[in-house]
Amino acid sequence: MEEIDRAIVAALTADGRLSYTDLAERVGLSVSAVHQRVRRLEQRGVLKGYAARVSFEALDLPLTAFVAIRPFDPSQPDDAPERLAHLPEIDSCYSVAGEDFYLLLVRVAGPADLERLLQEIRTSANVTTRTTVVLSTPYEHRPPKVGPDTLNHRHRGSNEPSA
Amino acid sequence: MEEIDRAIVAALTADGRLSYTDLAERVGLSVSAVHQRVRRLEQRGVLKGYAARVSFEALDLPLTAFVAIRPFDPSQPDDAPERLAHLPEIDSCYSVAGEDFYLLLVRVAGPADLERLLQEIRTSANVTTRTTVVLSTPYEHRPPKVGPDTLNHRHRGSNEPSA
């Protein structure tokens, strides 16, 4: 019942292009039933979308780094995420507890691009930066465990169909 | 020509379930031609796979944190990534330059689970930890810019037709 939704979510996080036919076979339901469940999981916001995984090396973005930032002037309004959103090198932006305000995950072609990006970050958001270069990535974006206590039914997505 | 591969990659990173029909329409080629290009991008390792994006709140994993680790005894072999791989709460593991050895991105249900996980990390890998809690995530996993200098043709995936 609930178990089946978990199986569906687990299967789709591992392979986002699974056909409903394959999914139905895996979870032991008809194709239509699985299709309905997936649509409801999407509407509830449990499934937020689908993405291809790309090789950043192949895209000529082999250098990954974490950039911790804090405002140069802490009295000014803190809108760093919006001010930085236009920079495509920024993969992710986390607001964090601790000494820094935000932690950015960035991907660039090499040290020269990283330098340019850091200057751009500092001037765009009026912040200081502290950068940690990633040397290698043993693993990344592993599918979460979709276990027994999982799949909170009270959750509601304030969302629209993902485009 | 090359432009088309970039358009395909960009489209699939934004929506990994796009049909070949839609893709073909977007890039102005026949369905078969697009299908061939996608297959080659997959074989070259440019497209590494597809995944559904899930709401971690809905999965009852609302607490994200970064855990920086370094060995308790630096003279011992450093196999922390393998020793920690069995922990499903660990989303990603980065080997980093700087004071720490690895940076982990973890997702848990709450503070109690985080405490348990940190203990497990320390004992499993014989490391000390320094944890930064994520308060909110303005954005995450944005599609990379797939621009003019992009899509390195020299890159080879693990399997390659003999040439």
Add this chain to the structure above:
DNA sequence: CATGAAACTCCGAAGGA
């Protein structure tokens, strides 16, 4: 939740620029 049928998509074969 299952069935079934229509519409659509996938995917390889064959041929042309």
Add this chain to the structure above:
DNA sequence: TCCTTCGGAGTTTCATG
């Protein structure tokens, strides 16, 4: 080599019970 067209097999999607 890369594209296109074409057709059978498979998939998606919806109405109905």
